[in-house]
Amino acid sequence: MRTLSGSTFKGLINDDRLAESDSVVMDLPLAAAQFSLTVHGISNLRVRVVLSSDGASVPSLLSIFPVSGLPSPRGGWRISGCVTHFGLKEPQQANCRANYQPKARRAGAPRELVGSVNHQGTQGTKEIGKVRKPEARPSLTKKHKAARLEWARTYKKEDFSNVIWTDETSASLDGPDGWAKGWVVNGKEVPGRFKRQQGGGGVMIWAAIVDDEIIGPTRVPKGVKINSEEYMKILQEDFIPWYKSQATARKRKLKLMQDNAPSHSSSFTRSFLEKKGFRGSRLMKWPPNSPDLNPIEHLWAIIKQGLYRNGTQYHSTDELWEAIKREFKAVDSQTVKKLTESADTRVDRVIQCKGGYVGACKLK
Template identity: 50%
Template sequence: MGEKKDLSAAEKREIVECFGQGMKTLDISRKLRRDHRTVKRFVADSEHTRVRADKGTMRKVSARQIHRIKRAAAKMPLQSSKQVFEAAGASGVPRTSRCRILQRLAVMHKPSIRPPLTSAHKQKRLQWAQKYMKTNFQTVLFTDECRATLDGPDGWSGGWLVDGHHVPTRLRRHQGGCGVMFWAGIMGRELVGPFRVPEGVKMTSEKYVEFLTDHFLPWYKKKNRAFRNKIIFMHDNAPSHAARNTSASLAAMGIKGGKLMVWPPSSPDLNPIENLWSILKRKIYEGGRQFTSKQQLWKAILTNCKEIQTETVQKLTSSMDARIVKLLSNKEFYVKM
């Protein structure tokens, strides 16, 4: 009754059956005429998760092919698993196996969205950074318009679901069910606004000036002379902003010369208020929330803006020095914050 290397499938089944009936391992070994240590080892191993002998290896793909797959994935970013494997000369591998192999070699990502930057854009961005690198950005009022829809941006409603639970239903409307346009600004620790743009208003230069006169100007006039003397007004190069009529109207308000920041084209990445929109929309659409009316959406915007901490605003406006340093040292000229 010597010890053998392993048990046969029939012997294993019989051991499990006898052990389930309450027999001791010594009695089972006598019944099967096998070494007691062999039976005890099988029972002990069956109580724990068995570890594959080939753990860490891919039986369908050789090590050389895996090296080629990794090289192909590096040369062909954001391609499908089929395209990567075909480029590596490993076609015919099932999709599940391809994904399992790539999970060990790479990470799934979506392409990052960036504004198109020409050579002229890059040059103007560098000139802007050099001009304002010594500016105290706590005196700059960063402004912009934002649009929020009733259903929220695509892809914000996904999440994990426990097996057996029904997938919640979401309304689907044309153009996201319309939405609300609003304007706001951030300066130092302060959030100015938001102020809602009236329904159906096309933001021409005349309407933009009228909007600033109704909303920005009252806030500006409440500040003391020292504040008004040091403030720098920033807005981007939208047609309504860059129009001569707008510049002349701002000059009449006292926003002219060095008090009006010259903004480089195609540079939303340099404006910290863009990060504020992301923070706000995450709060508005938390949990895949949808809205049934524009008034309900606007109420949510106002409520969540009030909940944004002054420290959050301060962190955004304080990031400008880091943005300029990254712009001056970034060979791709794009700043990600």
């Protein structure tokens, strides 16, 4: 198969967007190079002269691939993420097999180009790096969105410095799912990780934030399933002592936020909290499927980023727990204050997004 070298390809395009290293721009099959040059704005005639090709495939290909690289008005997809983006300084991913190969074949592209769209494009993105998968979120039904809107309107004028935001999370010995992959710049060494035969383990923790303070963290004993009784034990360890230490005037203003987990919403738990003074309006009514409304979610992100910095792994749950406590101590009060103050923005955004996720739209 005739090919066009990466250096020749770069020289013809003379595009500042291409990376400095020729190794990133892979040798392209002739038909793929011919098409790529045309998409980059080199005339059909010049392509034919430079590559000693009849250029017959170019018109049919350009009928479905936009020359500008912008989305096609017909298909709404783009070639620029595949064949034409070898060596870009900004890494981009492309699902070449699913999106581009079938359309190139239907357009009557030569076999070399169809194979190149499949192999060269995906190989090109592998040369650039890898990316973490997007975070999964619970789906929101109309009922969920209505509940979120009601919550936002109820607490729109709330003084969130008096709200105690609570939650549980788990930390594993090897890091969260998906953290084993990330962008690796060309020429840089891939960090090493060891693999456990039995899957390792982790630590479940509870914590809370209020104004500029952190309450906890509290470690959940290994193997314990958090039911109402165990949840009460967790609260007794750090939360209740903290609450008792507060001035009476402040106690009367505090409100408790917790999600709708069965251990939180059971009659046993409600009875326990009522005895501590958390009843009626002092227990925040929480909409289901709404982790994005809880500022403590960002605290978990800060803690875990510190825990697994540089690919750190842990040999035991006790070692992990000591690291968790260190990371909590490293979070300053100003950072916590910013998190709790973000509740106002979350309220505004969920109203503007009509109950949708706060990141789904921007404030006007």
